[in-house]
Amino acid sequence: MDRSAAPTVVVLGSVNMDLVTTTARRPAPGETVLGSGFATVPGGKGANQAVAAARSGARVRFLGATGDDAFGTTLRATLSGAGVDISLLRTVDGSSGVATIVVDESGENSIIVVAGANGRVTELTADELAAIAAADILLCQLEIPLATVAAAARHARAAHTIVALNPSPVRPLPAALWADVDLAIVNALESEHYSSDLDRIPHVVRTLGGDGARYRSAEGTEFAVPGRTVEVVDTTGAGDAFTGALVATWPTGPHPALTWANAAGALATTRLGASSSIPDRTRIEHALRAD
Ligand code: RIB
Numbered sequence: 001m002d003r004s005a006a007p008t009v010v011v012l013g014s015v016n017m018d019l020v021t022t023t024a025r026r027p028a029p030g031e032t033v034l035g036s037g038f039a040t041v042p043g044g045k046g047a048n049q050a051v052a053a054a055r056s057g058a059r060v061r062f063l064g065a066t067g068d069d070a071f072g073t074t075l076r077a078t079l080s081g082a083g084v085d086i087s088l089l090r091t092v093d094g095s096s097g098v099a100t101i102v103v104d105e106s107g108e109n110s111i112i113v114v115a116g117a118n119g120r121v122t123e124l125t126a127d128e129l130a131a132i133a134a135a136d137i138l139l140c141q142l143e144i145p146l147a148t149v150a151a152a153a154r155h156a157r158a159a160h161t162i163v164a165l166n167p168s169p170v171r172p173l174p175a176a177l178w179a180d181v182d183l184a185i186v187n188a189l190e191s192e193h194y195s196s197d198l199d200r201i202p203h204v205v206r207t208l209g210g211d212g213a214r215y216r217s218a219e220g221t222e223f224a225v226p227g228r229t230v231e232v233v234d235t236t237g238a239g240d241a242f243t244g245a246l247v248a249t250w251p252t253g254p255h256p257a258l259t260w261a262n263a264a265g266a267l268a269t270t271r272l273g274a275s276s277s278i279p280d281r282t283r284i285e286h287a288l289r290a291d
Contacts, residue, residue: 013046
């Protein structure tokens with residue numbers, strides 16, 4: 001891959017409408033608390049990462065499905081408005097994916113995802129397989145059926161397309177899928193859950209929340225990038241902002257890519273919502289210039 005050129009990225013994953021409630025503190029089981037605000041914001045780990053990669057300059061194509069409901073129309077418009085190619089994004093009968101999200105005053109969240117149309121991406125079409133084979137990088141998460149993710153990774157590996165996996169949310173994964181992964185991006189919870197699987201992955205990036213991120217290669221290179229000081233409003237989608245930005249800049253090398261992604265993730269915490277908080281190149285460049 002040309003280190004100076006923006007890569008072509010295919011993101012295969014989920015697209016959800018996020019139903020976001022803000023509250024001083026999240027309720028304990030059985031408890032009712034008063035909220036302070038509500039918003040519907042386009043999200044879904046796949047869509048957020050696609051938007052982040054596009055805003056960081058990659059050419060991005062999104063594979064997945066929305067429902068034929070009003071949410072689906074908005075979700076498609078959001079992706080396309082961010083410059084993501086949605087020509088292969090399917091529309092299926094029924095509801096789009098939704099996520100119920102509660103954000104407390106510290107910016108921490110709890111999320112419940114109902115897959116809806118995302119659960120219907122059970123096999124890949126010839127056009128989708130061709131798009132994966134033609135891409136520089138395939139980026140997947142785990143909010144669509146696992147068998148589809150595994151098939152996409154297998155196909156990408158055979159076509160020499162780099163396979164990047166953000167194994168989120170945590171689910172048991174087949175060893176065959178890990179064998180096709182070149183780059184894994186995990187948070188602390190995922191790092192612990194998948195620790196023995198990660199040992200075999202050529203490139204592993206661990207996000208550390210406010211403490212930055214760490215990289216290690218199978219060849220023994222390791223380094224950390226420090227956390228950035230920001231006013232945290234909402235951490236929702238910060239990991240997606242990081243992941244999309246990382247993949248978009250991956251050809252520049254692990255250290256420049258982590259530095260860029262670390263700034264993108266930090267900036268994403270300063271605004272409410274997932275896709276709505278993802279910074280573009282100008283904001284990221286500005287933040288890095290201020291260092
Ligand atoms: O990572 C944040 C995302 O997780 C939200 O946008 C929500 O839709 C869930 O997919």
